[in-house]
Amino acid sequence: MSPLARKRLGRVALNAAGVAVFLFAVFPVYWMVATAFKPNDQIFTTSFIPFPDPPSMDHVSRVFTQGVAGNSIWRYLLNSTIVALSAVVIGAVFALLAATAVARFRFRFRTSFLILLLIVQMVPAEALLIPLFTMVKRLGLYDQLLGLIVINVGLTLPFSVWMLRTFVAAVPKELEEASWIDGAGRFTTFWRVLFPLVAPGLVATSIFSFITTWNEFVFALTLIGDQGKYTMPVALQFFVGQRSTDWGGIMAASTLMTIPVLIFFLLVQRRMVSGLVAGAVKG
């Protein structure tokens, strides 16, 4: 086989593997979307129905027109977006600072801090519910989106710091030293040299924080009193009744809830794959 043909064959195999991964990942998602478009008798059935036949807009239009718990579905999406975006931005800044500290400096309590970050992640979040609730209450943040933002920063921060410090550590120190020698200040060095190189890692951790925050349920339920301030995961629970559950509605709302995450991802992922990184290293 000629090298060219082998190369082409390799490309085909790679693409085929890509398609297989895509199918495995997407099939259950497809099932969620398909269910959103199935009339009820096709959801509760004893036979296998691959496509909604005929598709029904019942659930989707119900979710949009009737809303949930007296508010339009957009309200919950907006609340979720506010909470998730704020938590991600604040969390990213705090995490990057802390990660730089642990990856670039030696100081007392550094090891203790790292171990601490690990331990707090080991505790089941449900076990912290009551103490955290009292804490938020004491901070005067009950029934406010700000309270949820702060909580989510707290819940995702240990992970982000832990993850980011490896990315910061991977940046050769010489690059920064060169910048220092060029007469740049601390901040300039940080912003011009370190930040671009850590960007892919920052994006990966931000996506993680975004999804965690976006799906967070227990605190969103308990820390909010007014249903106008509930987030999407809580709104989803309203489809579960005392004796029956509106699965079509849940799937329609879940589909709706998945879309903003994909949008967020498409917005930030370019930073991860852009030539920025390679360019910076070369330069």
Place this chain on the structure above:
Amino acid sequence: MKIVKIAVATSVTAALALGLAACGSDSGTTEPTGTPAASGPKFAGQTLTVWRLGAPTDVADKYMNDLNAKFKEVTGADAKVQWIPWPDAQKKWTAALAGGEGPDVTEFGNDQVAAWVAQDALSDITDVVKGDSELQQIPQNLWSYETIDGKVYAAPWGGGTRAVLYRKDWFDKLGIQAPKTWDELVTAAKTIVDKQGKDVDGFAFNGGSDANMSLSPFVWSAGGDFASFEAGKWVGKLTEPGFKEGFQFYTDLVAKDGVSGKGRLTQNSVDIAQRFAAGKVGMYVTGGWDIAAIKEQSKGKIDESKMGFFSLPNKDGSGPAPAFQGGNDIAIWKDTKNAELAAEYLKLASGKEFGVRYAKEGGLLPLYPDALTEMGTDPAQKPFTDTFAVAKGFPASPNWAEANDTKAVLQNAARSVIDGKKTVDQALADANGELETILNQ
């Protein structure tokens, strides 16, 4: 640089919020306690928080608006409604108790009242109830869940009960009449098994999470009961003759009469409903909501014309057997800062006008006898209203839930009898000991 500015702005805001809030500045929405105008109603300017469970439908929204408008008219105070999703109510109440950020008035499932009273979460409203002539019209047998140690902690708001759902088309085809005695019930079930096939349950045995709702009518009909509260502790009654008779009949449905499959001893009413929808069940004990669910699950093959309800009969045919009394309550949260106003709200909501409306519009049974009688003129509702008039509750102990489904005491006893591992006497004696331990822990 735009991003930097945003980042700076947000993080500074967050830091400020944390810092400031930690200093104890409470930015919560405390309503100003308005001084009532000299001529205005007593509570003008005050606000109550009311928790309702579930998602508000248009009907429920209108009901709450009407109720709150009336409340404003009578007391001058506002009521703010907050809706809580059903599956999460437990967490919400727990957090409310821990944080002191609870409601003033809340809706409750009546079987949850005892557990929350044990946690000191609900106000004693005995005086409120006894002093209200409308609430006194609700029959005494409907206050069993709400009364603990002689004190009342909640008012029944709407009721529910269970009856026997049966295949009307099979009954017509096989010439079976709705059973009036236990013997007729067994005969009917046997006929169904004979004619419809051996894999069909003539009368489906429920041994799953809600088994006691199916077992209890037989026990109560025979004059037995689960336990009673005597001299400060719970005493198990499982070994008394009445209970034994009902229990024996219930297990015999499988063991002796063979009208329910031996391989399905742990199915609950949801599982049975699915088999019913697949045409494999003739009769079983459930609530009115299953008709719609089954129609949906069977894709309309089994619709209203093929289903009907009858009240489970007493053994000797003397009317309907007592069945489990379910339903929702309204209660005053112990931590309320305005108990007097909350009591006004409770009296108005569960009073005759709004109490009956709550029940009817929510698909429940009204608690006021004349409204219940009126509802019974609808043949579809009659089996329920008949049964409800003699309905009873399970032991009002906070630990009942543990015996009922977590440890599944009677389900295990029934299984051991049917499997032939224990005699009825032995199984019930063991179960009685276990039940007493759980209830008195």
Place this chain on the structure above:
Amino acid sequence: MAQTSTVARGGGDPSAPARRHSPRPRRRTGLPNWLVPYVLLLPGLLVIAALLLYPLYQMVDMSFHQVGLRQIRAINPTPAEFVGLDNYNSIFESDLFWTSLRNTVVFAVVTVALTLLLGTLVGLLLNKLGPKMSTFVVVGIMAAWATPPTAQAVVWKWLFDSDAGVVNWTLNLLPDWLSNLVFGRSDWSGQPWFNDTITLYLVLIVAVVWASFPFIAVSVLAGLKSIPSELYEAARMDGATAMSTFRKITFPLLKPVFSVLVVLSTIWDFKVFTQLYLLAGGTVNRDAFNLSLWSYAEAFSSPPKMGLGAAIAVVLTGILLVITFVYVRNIIKTEDVR
């Protein structure tokens, strides 16, 4: 001009101007070097201390007391009775401890291994694919990751449904000889997956791997992107094979990322809750408990035993600490002396 420098510094250290009273920083010479890391840590540390450390302390404290709702209430609480190690004793005496521990550990080991394997392979694949194909696949796996946990659990429950599920339907499509050879049976109609603890956990493993491999893949991809491409070019010039390139370049450079991923995945899979809760149908099926579901069941189902629930959570944390001990020791040994 001090104003400008504050704002400029703000990007690097946003919270410091608002909270600290250290000498006004001037460029380069402003902050003493020893102070810099503490300033950088401050905002994060504040949040963690307030929102995680203090609650953590309360949880440990709770585990030595008998705590119900009466004790935790904000208004007129009853003092909690100190019971010493009673809660811990009742954990270790309970049969549930051993079954939940077994479920927790076996599940975590299998799931971590599968997730990392699949995630790394997909990450490498994404790096090899052309830009269009890569974006296509990444968006696909992102959709899996982004699906709300409730929807995830419900969809997998349906896919494995005994009557209408795709899985049984597909297994029935297999040629009988193959099915008999691999599984020893050919008829899958009505196979119930959720009655038995083992098959229930099998479904749980599939669902959790499916939901968590995208994160590994994306992290590995991010790590690969930050490896200078010159290194690979040099390797190619030397005629290195794909395998040896991975062993000599990719793996060593990604090693820190991998070790983080291993530890974090272990921690998460040890604590898996939402999916199990939904697949097992709540807290009724005691055989299927893992430690976090057990802790939750004790703390929140009636009657609430919060002290016992907290004690189980403490035990879970302790076990995780023991398991990650080697890793933690490495941090202390290697990183601190660098």
